[in-house]
Amino acid sequence: KQEVTQIPAALSVPEGENLVLNCSFTDSAIYNLQWFRQDPGKGLTSLLLIQSSQREQTSGRLNASLDKSSGRSTLYIAASQPGDSATYLCAVPSYSGAGSYQLTFGKGTKLSVIP
Amino acid sequence: DGGITQSPKYLFRKEGQNVTLSCEQNLNHDAMYWYRQDPGQGLRLIYYSQIVNDFQKGDIAEGYSVSREKKESFPLTVTSAQKNPTAFYLCASIGGEQETQYFGPGTRLLVL
Numbered sequence: 001k002q003e004v005t006q007i008p009a010a011l012s013v014p015e016g017e018n019l020v021l022n023c024s025f026t027d028s029a030i031y032n033l034q035w036f037r038q039d040p041g042k043g044l045t046s047l048l049l050i051q052s053s054q055r056e057q058t059s060g061r062l063n064a065s066l067d068k069s070s071g072r073s074t075l076y077i078a079a080s081q082p083g084d085s086a087t088y089l090c091a092v093p094s095y096s097g098a099g100s101y102q103l104t105f106g107k108g109t110k111l112s113v114i115p
Numbered sequence: 116d117g118g119i120t121q122s123p124k125y126l127f128r129k130e131g132q133n134v135t136l137s138c139e140q141n142l143n144h145d146a147m148y149w150y151r152q153d154p155g156q157g158l159r160l161i162y163y164s165q166i167v168n169d170f171q172k173g174d175i176a177e178g179y180s181v182s183r184e185k186k187e188s189f190p191l192t193v194t195s196a197q198k199n200p201t202a203f204y205l206c207a208s209i210g211g212e213q214e215t216q217y218f219g220p221g222t223r224l225l226v227l
Contacts, residue, residue: 031214032213032214034215034216036218041203041221041223042220042221043119043121043205043218043219043220043221044205044207044216044218045218046215046216046217049213049214049215051213089157089158091216093214100163100165100171101146101165101209101214102148102160102163102173103148103160103216105157105158106157107155107156107157108157
């Protein structure tokens with residue numbers, strides 16, 4: 001069964017720093033990997049989705065990388081801002097019987113950017 | 116605007132009562148999902164539906180029930196058999212070429 005781990009569970013950085021969030025998964029036979037952001041008491045917002053054939057995806061100050069062979073993904077945030085404070089989750093899909101599709105989530109990294 | 120709506124935002128349940136959480140989407144997605152989120156536990160899958168009139172149990176289905184009579188709607192009922200229902204419930208759908216998952220804003224269920 002796929003397991004997804006995110007380290008660290010929490011991270012606090014001063015404004016302006018570049019930072020890296022880590023995600024690891026046990027089964028490397030994935031189709032894609034998705035990074036989400038969750039603000040307190042809110043739903044999840046998709047940030048980036050990397051297909052298994054890709055190694056990187058970029059959106060603004062965010063850059064996500066994927067190394068399937070080692071079972072790792074990183075989310076790089078450049079020039080962090082207080083508005084980046086949120087919990088960041090990664091998720092990988094798995095297919096089970098009759099073509100059904102599920103996502104397995106990590107527990108997230110809670111990021112605090114200090115002004 | 117396309118998206119997923121969940122109602123109510125807060126829901127209070129009395130002991131022994133069944134309550135139903137609403138989830139509606141106008142994204143024309145076939146697949147819909149219900150997750151439960153507890154502090155420090157991450158998201159756990161309750162039920163999912165790949166197509167109308169069909170659904171499957173997730174990892175923690177006991178004490179919950181669902182229906183999928185319309186493509187747009189996937190309501191979740193928390194039954195009296197669910198002894199620890201206090202949590203944040205998230206509805207989601209998957210669609211598009213890249214199979215991106217979209218989430219609703221969530222419903223927080225509290226027990227009186």
